Amino acid sequence: MSKGLKIVVLVKQVPDIEKVRFDYEKGRLDRSSAEAVINPFDLNALEAAAQIKEKIGGVVTAVSMGPEQAKDALRDALARGADEAVLLSDLRFAGADTLATSYTLSCAVRKLGAFDLIICGEKTIDGDTAQVGPEVAEFLGIPHVAYVDEILDISIAEITVKSRLDGDNYVVKMRFPGLITVTKDANVPRLPTLKDKLRSRKAEITVWGMKDLACLDEKQFFGLQGSPTGVAKVFAPTSGKKKGQIVMGTPEEKARRIAEILLKLGASQ
Ligand SMILES: Cc1cc2nc3c(=O)[nH]c(=O)nc-3n(C[C@H](O)[C@H](O)[C@H](O)COP(=O)(O)OP(=O)(O)OC[C@H]3O[C@@H](n4cnc5c(N)ncnc54)[C@H](O)[C@@H]3O)c2cc1C
Known part of the structure; x- marks a missing residue:
């Protein structure tokens, strides 16, 4: 009997977006203003992995890059069906842009050894770029399918998924090893x-730093130094509400008033 699939789920810890405040002076999120949670789309990634494991067996490893407190997200991942957890934590990983994040994660996946499927969320609710999944696949030289709404079929050798891109649906069959990013519609x-929560509290979480990730290529896209891009400015979105005025009176008065306003704005008679 087959031993099933080796699945890696990438999970990021993010601030609870319902509660987090924006620091207008510094122009960034005040992460201390809200508790940190697993990125919601990564819960769908974990659920997909758990369902695959239930169907055809296998081992699920959750991997996160972040500070020590990201262990909480990994414990949550263990409680939701992951068998092992690895935290990539090193001061030299800090300040990573999406390229450096993806590179670091791909080095960790290489270190884990042979795998069949990597599952990511479609995007995060803080960075929101949706770049990390496809970039990890590029670094590993494997195919990927993004925005997966549904897993239609899976075997020990391949997966068939429905993906939605720009309003069109695609059914894609991908041989392993490969990577998918899942949407919130993929599952509940x-x-x-x-019991699972209590078990996960005691579970051991492996921690790897930069020295543990000896990637064999010459490129070293780690942390701020290895990031070709940087955020120039961050600002909170405005409400988008347009200024307006309510015109009162009889229909004739309203029409006259609207005509006056339009003329004032430059409309010609
Ligand atoms: C130009 C630029 C510059 C940046 N500079 C900085 C900076 O200086 N300092 C800083 O703190 N941040 C910085 N960031 C944010 C940082 O790059 C992102 O937090 C990180 O790269 C992940 O990107 P994302 O959140 O958009 O993930 P997405 O691509 O939206 O995430 C998709 C999926 O990838 C996986 N994933 C993403 N991140 C992780 C992770 N850390 N661990 C495990 N899995 C993960 C998850 O499965 C997730 O659902 C920068 C971002 C950009 C675009």
Whole structure:
């Protein structure tokens, strides 16, 4: 009997977007203003992995890059069906743009050894670029399918998925090894049981720093130094509400008033 698939799920810890405040002076999110949670789309990635494991067996490894506190996200991942967890944490990983993040994650996947499928969320709710999944696939030289809404079929050798891009649906069959990014429509993430939560609290989480990720190529896209891009300015979105005025009166008065306003704005008679 086959031992199933080796699945890697990439999870990022993000601030709870419902509660987080924006620091207008510094022009960035005040991450201390809200508790950190697993990126919601990564819950769909974990659920997809758990369902695949239930169907054909296998081992699920959750990997996250972040500070020590990202261990909480990994414990949550363990409670939701992951078997192992690896945290990539090193001061030299800090300030990574999407390229450096993807490079670091791909080095970790290489270190984990042979794998069949990597599952990511379609995007994060803080960075929101949706670049990391496809970039990890590029660094590893494997195919990927993004924005997967549904897993239609899966075997030990390949996966068939429905993906939605620009309003069109695509059915794609991909041989392993490969990577998918899943949308919130892919499944309904399960709630961990109390037993699973307690078990995950005691679980061991492997921590790797830069020295553990000896990638064999010459490129070293680690952290701020290895990031070719940087955020020049961050600002909170405005409400988008347009200024307006309500015109009162009889229909004739309203028409006259609107005509006056339009003329004032430059409309010709
Ligand atoms: C130009 C630019 C410059 C930046 N500069 C900085 C900076 O100086 N300092 C800084 O703190 N941040 C910076 N960031 C943010 C940082 O790059 C992102 O947090 C990170 O690269 C992940 O990108 P994302 O959140 O958009 O992920 P997305 O691409 O939206 O995420 C898709 C999926 O990838 C996986 N994933 C993403 N990130 C991780 C992770 N860390 N661990 C595990 N899985 C993950 C998850 O499965 C996720 O659902 C910068 C971003 C950009 C675009």
